[in-house]
Amino acid sequence: MIVVTGASGQLGRLVIKELLKKLPANEIVAAVRTPEKVADLAALGVQVRLADYAQPATLDAAFKGAAQLLLISSSEVGQRLPQHRNAIDAAKRAGVGLVAYTSVLRADTSPLGLAAEHKETEALLRASGLPHVVLRNGWYTENYLASVPTALQHGVYIGSAGEGKIASAARADYAAAAAAVLTGAGQAGKVYELAGDEAYTLTELAAEIARQSGKAVVYQNLPEADFKEALLGAGLPEHVAGLLSDSDxxxxxxxxxxxxxxxxxxxxRPTTTLATLVKAALA
Known part of the structure; x- marks a missing residue:
């Protein structure tokens, strides 16, 4: 039996979609904070269990009988470490055979501020003694494409990435990788650095948006502080604006x-191309 945490989220749902191609639905558990959000998965025969990273008792019940567990990192940046510790402790109590954890690209050396909690979680996994595999996911291309409507409106795509190359991939690509690991043999102890086959700069992303839309779009590079201010001005919460500007x-x-x-x-297979994903975003 495979348990997927955060199964109501965008990545979790895609992982379960991939697992359903390989396994009977009743061998898959969607572990979620709000079971009503995955009623569609329950209708397919997927087991749905309550699982809240902040409530260890729910994790004990959710992980019972799990051969493999996909620990999708918490969305609550700043609270991830204690929440992940709860999940790892519960996995150990449940005797889970393999824990797969979604980390970030080169977590041990990454300049991104968000990498710290991932690096610490990886250390918790090593210390736990649990058989585990680390999926160090690069960026989802969708993270950048969320700004396409604004870029089209103003003719400018803003950021503070300079000419840094981004080897991103589609969220579905990372989901397929997680499913492959969860259903594959001999995964314990492996660390995967996962990124897209092609890399691009934000200047090149803006050019691709312009090419496909037929509208003028250029990239404007800003100092990190100015980019954060622009994100705050667009209505993003302080912690999200800080995370995005630091990541850029x-x-x-x-x-x-x-x-x-x-x-x-x-x-x-090859990872999904930038051109394909831009086309989908414009549609």
Missing amino acids: AGVSKGGLFDDGHQLSRLIG
């Missing part, structure tokens, strides 16, 4: 570039 600054230092092609090898 990390891009300028090579934090989201990788050319090892481990992701495409793991999923057995």
